[in-house]
Structure formats: structure tokens, C-alpha cells
Amino acid sequence: ETGVTQTPRHLVMGMTNKKSLKCEQHLGHNAMYWYKQSAKKPLELMFVYNFKEQTENNSVPSRFSPECPNSSHLFLHLHTLQPEDSALYLCASSQADREGEQFFGPGTRLTVL
Amino acid sequence: GESVGLHLPTLSVQEGDNSIINCAYSNSASDYFIWYKQESGKGPQFIIDIRSNMDKRQGQRVTVLLNKTVKHLSLQIAATQPGDSAVYFCAEIGGYALNFGKGTSLLVTP
Numbered sequence: 001e002t003g004v005t006q007t008p009r010h011l012v013m014g015m016t017n018k019k020s021l022k023c024e025q026h027l028g029h030n031a032m033y034w035y036k037q038s039a040k041k042p043l044e045l046m047f048v049y050n051f052k053e054q055t056e057n058n059s060v061p062s063r064f065s066p067e068c069p070n071s072s073h074l075f076l077h078l079h080t081l082q083p084e085d086s087a088l089y090l091c092a093s094s095q096a097d098r099e100g101e102q103f104f105g106p107g108t109r110l111t112v113l
Numbered sequence: 114g115e116s117v118g119l120h121l122p123t124l125s126v127q128e129g130d131n132s133i134i135n136c137a138y139s140n141s142a143s144d145y146f147i148w149y150k151q152e153s154g155k156g157p158q159f160i161i162d163i164r165s166n167m168d169k170r171q172g173q174r175v176t177v178l179l180n181k182t183v184k185h186l187s188l189q190i191a192a193t194q195p196g197d198s199a200v201y202f203c204a205e206i207g208g209y210a211l212n213f214g215k216g217t218s219l220l221v222t223p
Contacts, residue, residue: 048210090156092156
């Protein structure tokens with residue numbers, strides 16, 4: 001148990017669906033991150049939030065929309081995804097000045113049909 | 114392109130032996146490196162880090178070595194155990210982000 005939870009753990013959606021991934025951290029951290037992990041590729045950073053403000057958007061398509069209502073919660077809203085978006089989506093948190101030591105959730109396994 | 118890369122995608126070692134996982138990086142300005150471990154069905158887990166003003170750092174059963182001359186770092190695991198079976202990633206800090214390599218899958222055989 002890392003102190004970072006993600007729901008749902010598995011999600012299957014069609015290309016026209018709208019869904020949201022949720023992440024919650026119980027560690028008192030003030031930075032949160034979304035990563036995409038695909039087979040045979042390095043983890044790809046998608047978004048970074050520091051103190052609820054988005055500080056990095058790593059050229060992510062607009063069909064992925066993050067939301068950070070407070071320092072403990074992070075959402076990833078999904079809309080009109082493509083099959084190549086199927087992957088493991090990982091959330092992480094850290095103290096803002098210790099971005100090297102990130103605590104990861106177990107991920108949401110997303111399949112887009 | 115990839116800023117950090119692992120040398121071998123898979124590594125098989127016998128239980129009790131020492132393991133060495135290697136990683137190369139390309140940016141000579143990189144000054145902070147981290148090793149993560151990812152077990153099946155879980156997210157990556159921080160193992161150990163090292164800054165560029167050091168060439169060696171030790172943790173519990175793990176040692177990270179940094180060679181800035183050849184832009185290479187390694188993770189050594191002493192007395193490898195079955196619970197060490199996982200994918201190991203090296204990463205460097207770029208801005209706010211961790212840049213991960215592709216990972217080496219470590220398989221510990223009895």
C-alpha cells in the first residue's frame with residue numbers, strides 16, 4: 001500500500017464514451033502526476049500539478065483532460081479515445097521539492113474498443 | 114529520443130547471487146538519477162537515488178554507482194531474492210518530470 005489509490009482498476013470503453021479516472025493520495029503531498037505506460041515503451045509523463053496548478057502538459061491530446069480540485073485528488077477525464085490509447089494509466093504524488101521520489105498508485109488498465 | 118536507456122531488457126539470476134542492472138544516459142547536464150522497481154500488477158516503487166556530486170550510494174542490499182565520465186549508472190542488488198523479481202527502471206529528473214528508461218526485467222530463479 002503506497003498511500004496512492006486509483007479507481008477504477010480496469011476500464012473498457014468505446015471510442016465515443018466519456019469516462020473519468022480518479023486518483024487520491026493520503027500522504028500530504030502537494031504534487032501529483034499522470035503517466036501513461038504502454039507495452040515496450042518507457043513511462044510517459046502526461047501532466048504535472050504542483051499545489052493544484054498544472055505545471056506541465058507533455059503534448060497530450062485534448063481528448064485527455066486533467067482536473068485537480070485539491071492537493072489530494074486528481075482526475076483524468078477521457079473523451080473520444082482511440083484504440084492506441086489503451087494502456088496502463090498511473091498516478092503518482094510527491095512533495096513538490098522532492099519530485100524524484102514519487103509514490104505511484106497501482107494504475108488503471110484502460111482498454112479502448 | 115530517449116534520455117535514459119537500459120542495456121538489457123531481461124536479466125536472469127540465481128537466488129543468492131548478486132544482480133547488476135545497467136543504464137546509460139545521454140544528457141551530460143543530468144544531475145539526479147533514481148531507480149524504481151515495478152512488480153507485476155503494481156505501480157513503480159522508489160528504490161534509491163543518487164546525485165551527480167556522488168559516485169556511489171548504498172541502501173539496504175542495493176548500491177547505485179554513477180560514472181559521469183561515460184554517462185552510466187548501475188544498480189547492484191546483493192543476495193538476490195525471489196521477491197526482487199520485477200522490472201527495474203532508471204530515471205532522471207528533467208524539470209518537474211521523471212524521464213524513465215524502458216526497464217530491465219529481472220527474473221530470479223531458485
